[in-house]
Amino acid sequence: MERIRKHHLFWPVLVLVALLVFNLLYDPDFFRIQVRDGTLYGNLIDILFFGSPLALVALGMTLVIATRGIDLSVGSVVAISAAIACFTISKGTDQNDPGLVATAVLLALAASALLGLWNGFLVTRVGIQPIVATLILMVAGRGIAQLITSGQIITVISPNYKVIGAGTLLTLPVSVYIVALVFALAALLTRKTALGLFIESVGCNPTASRLAGIRSVTVRLFAYLFCGFCAGLAGIILSSNVSSADGNNAGLWYELDAILAVVIGGTSLNGGRFFLTGTLLGVLIIQTLTTTIYSTGVPPEVTLVVKALVVLAVCLIQSEGFRRTLARSLVSARQPRQQAEGKVTTRG
Amino acid sequence: MARIAIKKQHVPIIASTALLVLIFAAGSLRYTGFFSLQVLLNLLIDNAFLLIVAVGMTFVILSGGIDLSVGSVIALTTMLSAALIEQAGWPPAVVIPLVLALGTSMGAGMGAMIHYYKIQPFIVTLAGMFLARGLCFVISINAITIKDPFYVTMAQTRVPIPGGNFISISVIIALVVLAAAIWLAHFTRFGRCVYAIGGNEYSALLMGLPVGRTKVLIYAFSGFCSALAGVVFTFYMLSGYGLHALGLELDTIAAVVIGGTLLTGGVGYVFGTFLGVMLQGIIQTIISFEGTLSSWWTKIVIGVLLLLFILLQRLLSSRGEVREA
Numbered sequence: 001m002e003r004i005r006k007h008h009l010f011w012p013v014l015v016l017v018a019l020l021v022f023n024l025l026y027d028p029d030f031f032r033i034q035v036r037d038g039t040l041y042g043n044l045i046d047i048l049f050f051g052s053p054l055a056l057v058a059l060g061m062t063l064v065i066a067t068r069g070i071d072l073s074v075g076s077v078v079a080i081s082a083a084i085a086c087f088t089i090s091k092g093t094d095q096n097d098p099g100l101v102a103t104a105v106l107l108a109l110a111a112s113a114l115l116g117l118w119n120g121f122l123v124t125r126v127g128i129q130p131i132v133a134t135l136i137l138m139v140a141g142r143g144i145a146q147l148i149t150s151g152q153i154i155t156v157i158s159p160n161y162k163v164i165g166a167g168t169l170l171t172l173p174v175s176v177y178i179v180a181l182v183f184a185l186a187a188l189l190t191r192k193t194a195l196g197l198f199i200e201s202v203g204c205n206p207t208a209s210r211l212a213g214i215r216s217v218t219v220r221l222f223a224y225l226f227c228g229f230c231a232g233l234a235g236i237i238l239s240s241n242v243s244s245a246d247g248n249n250a251g252l253w254y255e256l257d258a259i260l261a262v263v264i265g266g267t268s269l270n271g272g273r274f275f276l277t278g279t280l281l282g283v284l285i286i287q288t289l290t291t292t293i294y295s296t297g298v299p300p301e302v303t304l305v306v307k308a309l310v311v312l313a314v315c316l317i318q319s320e321g322f323r324r325t326l327a328r329s330l331v332s333a334r335q336p337r338q339q340a341e342g343k344v345t346t347r348g
Numbered sequence: 349m350a351r352i353a354i355k356k357q358h359v360p361i362i363a364s365t366a367l368l369v370l371i372f373a374a375g376s377l378r379y380t381g382f383f384s385l386q387v388l389l390n391l392l393i394d395n396a397f398l399l400i401v402a403v404g405m406t407f408v409i410l411s412g413g414i415d416l417s418v419g420s421v422i423a424l425t426t427m428l429s430a431a432l433i434e435q436a437g438w439p440p441a442v443v444i445p446l447v448l449a450l451g452t453s454m455g456a457g458m459g460a461m462i463h464y465y466k467i468q469p470f471i472v473t474l475a476g477m478f479l480a481r482g483l484c485f486v487i488s489i490n491a492i493t494i495k496d497p498f499y500v501t502m503a504q505t506r507v508p509i510p511g512g513n514f515i516s517i518s519v520i521i522a523l524v525v526l527a528a529a530i531w532l533a534h535f536t537r538f539g540r541c542v543y544a545i546g547g548n549e550y551s552a553l554l555m556g557l558p559v560g561r562t563k564v565l566i567y568a569f570s571g572f573c574s575a576l577a578g579v580v581f582t583f584y585m586l587s588g589y590g591l592h593a594l595g596l597e598l599d600t601i602a603a604v605v606i607g608g609t610l611l612t613g614g615v616g617y618v619f620g621t622f623l624g625v626m627l628q629g630i631i632q633t634i635i636s637f638e639g640t641l642s643s644w645w646t647k648i649v650i651g652v653l654l655l656l657f658i659l660l661q662r663l664l665s666s667r668g669e670v671r672e673a
Binding site: 140311 | 414461464465466467468470471472474475476477478479481482483485486489590598601602605611612642643644645646647648650651652654655658659662
């Protein structure tokens, strides 16, 4: 029992299960999955489907945070990638030409990877703090995306492109397979090769890692490149789902949700330790929370308040100072304990 | 040696001033009607709220922290003011102190969490940002228009200044805040303590400075500035809306950085922030004067400026390191 409680995924799993149980009590049909035209439908499938772009961004963000960095530009990269893909397709004579769609996707992915590399270059070669270095692209990126789309929403009519974000394969949405593939790739690269160890070591202490013979610059460059690539992929899925690119709103606030998912998953913002599975759980928690709020009829805008409370709760649990205060107040008499709890809720 | 060090700190401010003069001169040569005092005063009128938030943010960044909640606190202030005045019928004399107190205590709460529970400022203020933005929508999802005579008077009064030009009451508030902040940063114990914490928090603690109290006060001050900016923003927009000041935290951080404050903390001037705000304003003015340039160029230009100033700071600080070694 103690070993289960100490496991790093204990809290995220508990929160997810609690959310699902709440939904089940609220709506007994919540878990029902129907088969229609050879495709699965249901709330659980929706959670996987709508959570997939965020999952991709969060996976990339996990590796960056593991190197003690942060990437604020992912939302802008999502917008740029969507803009490039839709722009390329919209310029073609036959928008449904598979060759054209492939070119568009490859162009968008290459550009996103390049943007990730640019972030990595600023962080590693120029030596700017990650939060500042990626802030530049976060501010300028939306402008670039709007520049590509000329400030308009580009709409494309291309069934082949739409498959990526809205199609189904063997009863499940295509985007879920993409997430599974990227997750498998990241997990293999970081857990079956030494790369994961290198990333953790760089996150713990870049200088010591360099002295130990690890190419910390290359490792960090790779993390930012991967993060950019993932954000680009998310942008393609998002734009393909709605068959359009909106430079202003695509991927808005994705950086915050992605960081939130990573933190909920147990990865420390101080670097040196990361859990890809935890990140996926974090994404599922955020998406389930959103679905729950929609299905209970609370105005969707209130999601933000709930998210804020979740962030605070997760951070407070992770904070040593808070746990000590809590433990002390639990030990002492009942009266101070209520006061301490009251304090927490007012701050939340 | 000391003289060279001081000069080095002044380089970003000199660069911002030079850039401001250069852009204004270029605009004056290119467009008719650009070279007038009123264009400069309009910069102040349109950016009064940004100046107030940026002043608060300067203190946070000087101490080595960051405050992402400012835009949302502005939105919450406009929303709460509008709801209390228009729907509950409270007088402005009660509402304004109330929203100011609310902003200040939100800031203080975040500061306390950052200091006592050692959670990163980025995350705490991110949660504050979500919370404040969400609370706006709890009050109302739609915009609430303000018709209260006091607010309308504040919005429309033109304060004439010699030469036939005018400013708004918001500008006076913003300039008072700026002057007070300059005094606070450079002539009080509190200000020195902020710089000390930004330089090295551990050293500041060992020196016996009141680190905890100062950090809570810094975030409380930033919260106060955000709420005051929200009040000024209400004068400007005459409405409360949950989507007001969306993404303003980025503009604010950009203004502070362009004004020469180091994001690692410890180095910078409140006056530099004033220059940063003016630079952002003048870029927007140029783009609107140009007419053919679309609004998204503002974002790209500000991004490029950010990059240039960060590179400049990086260059200056690495030179300093070499000299020390």
